[in-house]
Amino acid sequence: MKPVHRAPTIAVTKERRAAETRVAATPETVKKLIASGFSVVVEAGSGTTASFQDADYAAAGATLAKTAKEAIGKADILFKVRAPVDEEIAALKAGAIVVATLNPHQDKDALQALAAKNATAFAMEFVPRITRAQVMDVLSSQANLAGYRAVIEAAEAYGKAIPMMMTAAGTVAAAKVFIMGVGVAGLQAIATARRLGAVVTATDVRPATKEQVESLGAKFLAVEDEEFKNAQTAGGYAKEMSPEYQAKQAELVSSHIAKQDIVITTALIPGRPAPKLVSAEQVATMKPGSILVDLAVEQGGNVVGAKLGEVAVTANGAKILGIPNLPGRVAADASALYARNLMAFAGLFLDKDGAFAPDYEDEILKAALVTQGGKITRPELTS
Template sequence: MSMAVIAVTRERRAGETRVAATPETVKKLIAAGFSVTVEAGAGTAASYVDSEYQAAGATLANDLKGALATADILFKVRAPADDEIAALKTGAIVVALLNPHQDRATLDALAARGATAFAMEFVPRITRAQVMDALSSQANLAGYRAVIEGAEAYGKAMPMMMTAAGTVAAAKVFVMGVGVAGLQAIATARRLGAVVTATDVRPATKEQVESLGAKFLAVEDEEFKNAQTAGGYAKEMSQEYQAKQAELVASHIAKQDIVITTALIPGRPAPRLVSAAHVASMKPGSVIVDLAVEQGGNVEGVKLGEVAETANGVKILGRPNLPGRIAADASALYARNLLAFSGLLLNKEGQLAPDFEDEILKAALVTQGGKVVHPQLAS
């Protein structure tokens, strides 16, 4: 039997700069027994040029049709566009960040095409799958970039500086939501010299926040002590708890220079953490960076793709796809996630034969046999 062919095509979704394979992972995919075809220009926006892919052993295809004509597997960052789905071989495997809860139309189109599609968002958070956890690899960079974006928009210095002309006070940074993105935001803001506080509804995060040299802020009652799912995600809190937490946050947020919000609940709109009243209480020149803007936002008044400036001089940054603003590193990490995932698609003889009973493949599978099959999505 011939080697399974992986295609990597140019990202067609607006504003997407990342790519699903790098020359490094192409080399490793070929060593693992795959053949790799890369569409010309696929990595250009992430600073990976065609000649590097060729040097790594990939076949370069001049256009989409050429890239997908023989492809058994399509690796993508974002979900494939309509022209890509139309060009797929029947029964091809698609692996991507499919945005499954919000982009049902693409899932239906993939099912209609007969594609077997895996959503990287659904890779389970188990030890064996850590190396495939694309949400974490990208959130890590988003947290870093959020601080850089916030510092750039903030009109003052981040660290305390003692000079002959006087002292510059350190910026106060408040991180709301302490998942992977939040922890990296805390670490980055601390490295830049800011005074950092953070809040989260999951009690396990308190120790992590303090270990990074930041101060933890939360209403620590009984509900707070039980506020985490078995999968490590935040639970939605009661109205009573939210009111108590809001009161604590309201007094704190008014004193902050930069606020970074990172709270997401899988399959649900982003929870509202920062109200218009909170924003109105902040000082002129303060900055809010909303990492949840693509799921509706944590901040009242945030606008997708824009910097909203309020009447009292607060900037609310609604920039989507922060990992895409560090495309080379984001692509390198995501490509390694896919490289690890690809090992599950081959049998011991190196032939394309996914074991659909494998717990990782089972959790990530969204379309198969002409249907949307994932239990959270099947209708």
């Protein structure tokens, strides 16, 4: 006979950070978590903004709790989309595990509060980009939807048709869309803009992206010098480029930007402010009614003049969209993908016999760990 183990309890609560519509578990993942040996408690109303109802969680086997405190109090693990707020941290039992996108470089207060509570906290942003962790890669799953939604938001704000249309009354020209930064979000933006019928160009400092851009039917634009050929980290991220390269690239794209109808910027560097890709002078060359969507606005923005949560209208009539949390605008799908990421991550807490026995030397858990034993575990997060 297999040994009988106590089922570790996962709590899921409402997101209490401003404008967060996603949820950290869905009825689908609740059912699978329970089947794999967990019990799940869900605060009532947690999934409402993502179109998941309490009755569906209950039908999947979850216990419903009236309050966050009730849900969290006896839980071994807390699943969140964003970092828990003070009242949730206060409700944690000592040594409880917290799994969320913690924004640890910026939200130091939450990190310190989790450490003070003796919580073992994992930042899903730090899951390494290795083969066995692909199913846990929240940055990719959410960026994919952000890139899609950026194009939809741009198309709505643009006020003209995106595809070329030939009619008896004349021809409507296709919109010109320029994607700056070709990671997961950028590639999805290219694919979405192409599906809508736009003429798409894209740029990135990583040479490996050229083939990807062209495979999607877009044209690649970059200064392809020696620095460009070595502009990618082993983890697949873009390196910050030298001022000299940035000047050459800016010169190349300046004339290009002036001809574009829509520009979407997606460049992020982990733990650093977003690099500035579009200057005020470049914005000033754009046509009236043209649109810029800054996906990096929550980390300072790629576009000079971008304002978080606002649409900035420039003197020349261009619009800069500083929309936060684009994945949250497709909350049902974003939640479904994120919840599957967390479900896969939770599997690392169980040993081969199904017992709750996290191996903190596992390379994935070790990379994502940010607080344990009353301390912040990564030195770069303490400064």
